[in-house]
Amino acid sequence: MSIISEFKAFALKGNVVDMAVGIIIGAAFGKIVSSLVGDVVMPPLGLLIGGVDFSDLAVTLKPAEGTTPAVILAYGKFIQTVIDFLIVAFAIFMGVKAINRLRHHEEAKPPAPSKEEVLLSEIRDLLKEQNNKAPEAPVTTAPYQ
Structure with a gap:
C-alpha cells in the first residue's frame, strides 16, 4: 500500500471526519459561549459585584x-x-x-413490540399456562414385586 493510499484511508475514516466536524462546530460554539458570557452574563454581573x-x-x-x-x-x-x-x-x-x-x-415512547415479539410472548404465556394446568403424575411408593 502506498503512502498516499494509506493517508487517504486514514484521513477519510469516519472517526477522523467526525472529529474534524466536532472541532469546527466546537470552535463556532466557543464563539457563541464567549459572546453569551461577555455580552450577556458579565455586564449584569459586573454591576452586581461593582466592576471588580x-x-x-x-x-x-x-x-x-x-x-x-x-x-x-x-x-x-x-x-x-x-x-x-x-x-x-x-x-x-x-x-x-x-x-x-x-x-x-x-x-x-419506546416503540411498540414487533409482531414476532408479540407472537413469541403469546407462545411463552401459553406454555406457562399449560405447564401450570398439567396434572401431576401420581407418585407411587409401592415396591416392585
Missing part, C-alpha cells in the same frame, strides 16, 4: 532596569481567568441543563 477586576493585581519580583522589563508575578490575571472560567462553566452547565430538559420532554 483582579487583573491589575501583581507582585514585582524584580524591578525594571534600563531596557529590561520588570519581572512580575501577575496573580490577579490568574484569579480573573479562574473567575471567568467558573462563570463560563456555569453558563454552559445551565445551557446544557436546559437542552437536556427539552430533550427529555421530546423523547418518544
Whole structure:
C-alpha cells in the first residue's frame, strides 16, 4: 500500500471526519459561549459585584532596569481567568441543563413490540399456562414385586 493510499484511508475514516466536524462546530460554539458570557452574563454581573477586576493585581519580583522589563508575578490575571472560567462553566452547565430538559420532554415512547415479539410472548404465556394446568403424575411408593 502506498503512502498516499494509506493517508487517504486514514484521513477519510469516519472517526477522523467526525472529529474534524466536532472541532469546527466546537470552535463556532466557543464563539457563541464567549459572546453569551461577555455580552450577556458579565455586564449584569459586573454591576452586581461593582466592576471588580483582579487583573491589575501583581507582585514585582524584580524591578525594571534600563531596557529590561520588570519581572512580575501577575496573580490577579490568574484569579480573573479562574473567575471567568467558573462563570463560563456555569453558563454552559445551565445551557446544557436546559437542552437536556427539552430533550427529555421530546423523547418518544419506546416503540411498540414487533409482531414476532408479540407472537413469541403469546407462545411463552401459553406454555406457562399449560405447564401450570398439567396434572401431576401420581407418585407411587409401592415396591416392585
